Amino acid sequence: MQDGFVTLFEKISTYKGEGSFEGWARKIFVNTALMQLRRNDALKFSDNIEDSQAMQMIQSNTLEKIGADEIFKLVNSMPDGFRTVFNLYVIEGYSHDEIAKMLSITEGGSRSQLSRARAWLQSKIKTNDKYD
Amino acid sequence: MTESQFDQIIREKLQGFECEVDDSLWDGIVAKMAAQRRRKVVLRYVFGAVAAAACVALGVFLFDGSDVPGQLQSAPTVAVAETAVPQELETPVEAQEVPSIADQIKALRSGNAVAEVLPSEVVKAIEAVAENVSEPVETAAEEVAPAETESRQAPAQSAGQPSTNTYRTPTGGQLMDDYYLFEEEGSSKTHTHSSISLSSNVSGIAKQDGFIYQMAPSHAASATGKSNGIVVEEISESSYSIPLSFGVQFRYPVTDKFSLGAGVNYTYLQRTFNAMMNKVKYNNVSSQMHYVGVTASAFYNFIEAGRLTVYGRAGGAVDKGVYARYVFGDQGLSQDVSGVQWSVNAGVGLEYRIADPVSLYIDPSASYYFDCAQPRSIRTEQPLMFSLEAGVRFHL
Numbered sequence: 001m002q003d004g005f006v007t008l009f010e011k012i013s014t015y016k017g018e019g020s021f022e023g024w025a026r027k028i029f030v031n032t033a034l035m036q037l038r039r040n041d042a043l044k045f046s047d048n049i050e051d052s053q054a055m056q057m058i059q060s061n062t063l064e065k066i067g068a069d070e071i072f073k074l075v076n077s078m079p080d081g082f083r084t085v086f087n088l089y090v091i092e093g094y095s096h097d098e099i100a101k102m103l104s105i106t107e108g109g110s111r112s113q114l115s116r117a118r119a120w121l122q123s124k125i126k127t128n129d130k131y132d
Numbered sequence: 133m134t135e136s137q138f139d140q141i142i143r144e145k146l147q148g149f150e151c152e153v154d155d156s157l158w159d160g161i162v163a164k165m166a167a168q169r170r171r172k173v174v175l176r177y178v179f180g181a182v183a184a185a186a187c188v189a190l191g192v193f194l195f196d197g198s199d200v201p202g203q204l205q206s207a208p209t210v211a212v213a214e215t216a217v218p219q220e221l222e223t224p225v226e227a228q229e230v231p232s233i234a235d236q237i238k239a240l241r242s243g244n245a246v247a248e249v250l251p252s253e254v255v256k257a258i259e260a261v262a263e264n265v266s267e268p269v270e271t272a273a274e275e276v277a278p279a280e281t282e283s284r285q286a287p288a289q290s291a292g293q294p295s296t297n298t299y300r301t302p303t304g305g306q307l308m309d310d311y312y313l314f315e316e317e318g319s320s321k322t323h324t325h326s327s328i329s330l331s332s333n334v335s336g337i338a339k340q341d342g343f344i345y346q347m348a349p350s351h352a353a354s355a356t357g358k359s360n361g362i363v364v365e366e367i368s369e370s371s372y373s374i375p376l377s378f379g380v381q382f383r384y385p386v387t388d389k390f391s392l393g394a395g396v397n398y399t400y401l402q403r404t405f406n407a408m409m410n411k412v413k414y415n416n417v418s419s420q421m422h423y424v425g426v427t428a429s430a431f432y433n434f435i436e437a438g439r440l441t442v443y444g445r446a447g448g449a450v451d452k453g454v455y456a457r458y459v460f461g462d463q464g465l466s467q468d469v470s471g472v473q474w475s476v477n478a479g480v481g482l483e484y485r486i487a488d489p490v491s492l493y494i495d496p497s498a499s500y501y502f503d504c505a506q507p508r509s510i511r512t513e514q515p516l517m518f519s520l521e522a523g524v525r526f527h528l
Contacts, residue, residue: 001153005161006168060133060141068145075146090139091146118138 003036004029030092034102037080058122066125074124082117089114179490179524367413368406372510376400383431393429398422399451401509407460418459421469421509425451429477439485445497446478456507473511475501483525491525 008028015024075083084103088094089110094102096110103110381395400422407417429447436442453469479497486492498518501511511517 002157002160002164005157006164009161009165010168057133057135057138060137063133063138063141066145068149069151071142071145072149072151075142090142115135118135121142122138 001029004032007032026092030088030102034084037084058125062125074121077124078117078120081113082120085110085113086117086121175487175490365408366405367408370403370405370508370513372513373402373404375510379427381427381429389433389436391431391433393427393431393445393447395427395429397425397427397449397451399425401511403509414460418457419507419509420457420459421453421507422455423451423473424454425449425473441481441483441485443481443483444479445481445495446476448474448476449499450474453506469507471504471506473501473504473506475499475511479519493522493525495521497521 008025011028015021075086078086085099088099088102089096096107096114099105099110100107105113377397377399379395379397381393383391383393385391400420402418402420404416404418406413406415408414427447427449429445431443431445433441433443451473453471453473455466456469457464457466477497477499479495481493481495483491483493496519498516501515501517503512503515506512
């Protein structure tokens with residue numbers, strides 16, 4: 001986050017008022033985060049999780065009961081690869097095509113990572129009694 | 133619950149969610165920005181100093197007054213030597229004595245006919261040189277020639293020459309015109325030169341987000357065609373030294389991709405040749421010219437992919453010769469250069485930003501120098517020049 005703000009302040013003179021400032025700032029933060037992940041070699045998409053197809057979706061009322069801060073913590077505790085694709089798709093609203101280009105992976109790889117991220121998240125919710 | 137419903141619930145929950153951040157975050161941002169600013173300044177000075185030192189070192193190393201290596205020159209025979217050299221000089225050049233400039237001046241003074249045919253400003257210039265000459269040129273004195281007497285008397289042979297704007301030597305070759313000290317016998321010279329020139333460039337670019345200045349050694353190779361008569365009645369092929377140029381350029385972005393640039397350049401051109409003056413051969417006559425020019429260019433960024441930018445540029449320049457000097461041994465004559473040198477250029481460039489203030493670039497281009505009746509130089513001999521410039525740009 002610190003690097004994102006530093007980049008934002010450094011590049012603010014290049015914002016030409018085209019499009020919303022929020023969108024522009026959001027893009028800077030996303031790019032900074034991706035750069036940081038790449039620098040740390042964190043964008044490794046592991047296969048060590050059960051196939052999402054085998055995972056049964058949790059009930060919507062279970063998810064509704066969980067607070068935003070808990071969701072935030074859970075998402076933050078995801079493996080880097082899952083979290084990156086999950087955040088980009090679910091939170092930031094990027095398409096799989098865009099994500100594939102940003103992360104230099106295939107579109108299918110992006111879909112696969114997202115499914116696994118969902119499965120990972122649901123498995124954490126299911127295994128935690130306090131969410132029942 | 134479907135996947136999209138799952139995503140939607142997560143999205144709605146995190147929409148507008150604000151997490152608490154550590155109080156030290158802002159302090160960290162301030163400290164990091166200050167550190168980066170300091171780093172940029174230091175980097176700028178370090179890169180600037182290194183690039184300047186490299187350019188100067190390169191310029192000094194390459195522009196040491198020596199000529200372009202012989203193998204880079206074509207092997208034309210000097211037709212001039214056959215047509216312009218008088219019969220008296222058929223004796224091997226090495227065996228001839230070259231009188232000192234002082235003797236030359238005396239000979240010129242004693243020949244009224246020559247005085248008539250010389251432009252007054254040239255005579256004055258020569259006299260000024262003569263006053264400073266106390267001893268014969270050492271190198272010239274080593275060469276003993278039986279034609280000395282004849283050469284001293286030679287001016288009298290042209291007594292009957294009409295005094296017009298163009299003057300002829302006793303040999304029939306054109307020697308001087310109103311402007312230049314010498315004029316070659318152009319019809320007899322048709323030879324080709326090949327050469328490589330290397331120049332050090334320092335230029336700056338101001339962009340919307342700051343000022344960029346760049347320093348770069350550039351390498352230019354070109355091939356030439358005919359030689360146009362310019363300055364000297366030459367009896368040898370010219371050897372061209374490496375042009376040296378420095379400049380500053382400002383660039384103003386008109387749109388995201390299109391920008392206009394203007395700048396000022398200084399260029400130093402030198403060539404060396406053997407010349408005939410009053411039937412006397414001088415070896416290693418040096419023509420040194422100093423040009424100051426104004427450039428105007430248009431830039432278009434074709435590709436901007438991350439740190440990489442590919443751009444095209446085209447423009448023109450006009451150079452004014454501010455000083456020209458012809459050096460004979462340890463003596464020299466100076467005179468202004470009239471007119472201007474127009475040229476056009478175009479090229480493509482590849483720029484890669486390696487760090488925020490620093491970019492590496494490579495910029496191949498071609499320049500064409502129009503025939504503007506300028507004194508002979510590598511530009512007049514090789515109107516079309518290709519160059520490959522590589523260097524570092526600093527975004528200030």
